[in-house]
Amino acid sequence: MQAIQFSLNEKKLELVKKDIPSFSDNEVLIKVAYAGICGTDLHIVQGAFPCNGVSPFILGHEFSGILEAKGRNVKWLQIGDRVAVDPNRSCNICNYCREGNVNYCKNGGINNTLGIVRDGGWAEYVSVPSDEVYKLPDCITLEQAVLLEPLSCIAHAWSKIMPIRPGQKVLVLGAGIIGNLFACVLHSQGHRDVIVSEPVGSRRNLLNNLDTGFECVTPAKLKLKNNLFDVIIDTTGYAPAVEEAIYLLDFGGKVCLFGCANPEAKISIPAFDITAKEIQLFGVFLNPLSFTKAVGLMKSMGQRYFDFEKLGIKTYSLSNYKEALATLKDGTISKAVFRI
Incomplete structure (x- = not known):
């Protein structure tokens, strides 16, 4: 073979x-x-x-x-x-x-x-x-x-960062396949106040093909928008992007670190901000007991996504x-x- x-x-x-x-x-x-x-x-x-x-x-x-x-x-x-x-x-x-x-x-x-x-x-x-x-x-x-395997990892992440209340503002870092799948899951669950940040133009176009209505912007444009977010989902594993995004987190916000980072990469976060803003950080690793959840998600979401x-x-x-x-x-x- x-x-x-x-x-x-x-x-x-x-x-x-x-x-x-x-x-x-x-x-x-x-x-x-x-x-x-x-x-x-x-x-x-x-x-x-x-x-x-x-x-x-x-x-x-x-x-x-x-x-x-x-x-x-x-x-x-x-x-x-x-x-x-x-x-x-x-x-x-x-x-x-x-x-x-x-x-x-x-x-x-x-x-x-x-x-x-x-x-x-x-x-x-x-x-x-x-x-x-x-x-x-x-x-x-x-x-x-x-x-199904990447979707099962997303299902694990979803269970950790829930609840995301209707109307909360969500930022997804990266419009690769994981960012796109996160966008699909968010859209299928009724979330509409979602922005995706992606530096590569071709990938921003791919996100638009999903017809979610989510805005996809460059990191530079994201800074200019001066938005604060309730939930930030990183799919890039790129430490500098995560550092910058955390400053866009609102009080009581959540950060989901999903992307696979280089083992040597470091992220610097002001300790005071973590306590004063009650920031919640969630690391996500593999897909523990979540493959069946992924099958259920795929059945419910279907060909549309x-x-x-x-x-x-x-x-x-x-x-x-x-x-x-x-x-x-x-x-x-x-x-x-x-x-x-």
């Missing part, structure tokens, strides 16, 4: 031929249909995000496909089922897991993720534990389902991976997806 493999030691990303993976009694074999390229993947390739440093591995933690084969102990899934996969696994033994905070798990979580530590979905086939598999309802296509063209998503073959990564980096699209 074809696969895109990464070696951290060699800093090498390449298209390779590999055997179709085997699977255990509790695992399934999935024929991959769609696999997304996440900003985290770009950080991994740049050596700026922790990943498997022991041996080369197949990237891709966002993917959907068809169940091709299954282990003898897998009873609840059938050959031919349309599925999506939660790439994160927990040990279910440590105190974090037993308290429901599986994203903190030292044995699971980010330390055992498909496409980051274990072989992932940038391949024609992938074997995964059956308890990480979700059968898709008929109303969700395989194409749409590739967005998950149209690839409107979202600015472009599909590529595995063999065109260099073009896919380059186009994503230059900002002319919001997301690249492998169609396999």
Whole structure:
């Protein structure tokens, strides 16, 4: 089979031929249909995000496909089922897991993720534990389902920053795929007083394609507007942008730090402002127990919000991976997806 493999030691990303993976009694074999390229993947390739440093591995933690084969102990899934996969696994033994905070798990979580530590979905086939598999309802296509993993992370963020009351002012930093998906969720939930800040013109145009009516402005224009916001959602991970945005926060405001920042990046916030304005800071990490919530969101929001063209998503073959990564980096699209 074809696969895109990464070696951290060699800093090498390449298209390779590999055997179709085997699977255990509790695992399934999935024929991959769609696999997304996440900003985290770009950080991994740049050596700026922790990943498997022991041996080369197949990237891709966002993917959907068809169940091709299954282990003898897998009873609840059938050959031919349309599925999506939660790439994160927990040990279910440590105190974090037993308290429901599986994203903190030292044995699971980010330390055992498909496409980051274990072989992932940038391949024609992938074997995964059956308890990480979700059968898709008929109303969700395989194409749409590739967005369930990022949507599950957004669902986790949503649960942390709620409630957002009707009429509150919301600022979203970044109009990449995560910023666009946040905009879609906000719009679907009835919020209309939303501004998106994005420096890249092509991405501002992509946000406008969603027909939410949300204003999308440059960071410079945002400063001139002199608005104060009740909720700020950062999807960029860019520390200077977050610092500037926090000064736009109103009393009692909330900041959601969603974007994946460089581990060395620092944010400076006046301590007095945190107390005097009662600012609430929320960090968001992974998607603990929120994949089912993402499925529910996608079912309720439907094609109106998950149209690839409107979202600015472009599909590529595995063999065109260099073009896919380059186009994503230059900002002319919001997301690249492998169609396999």
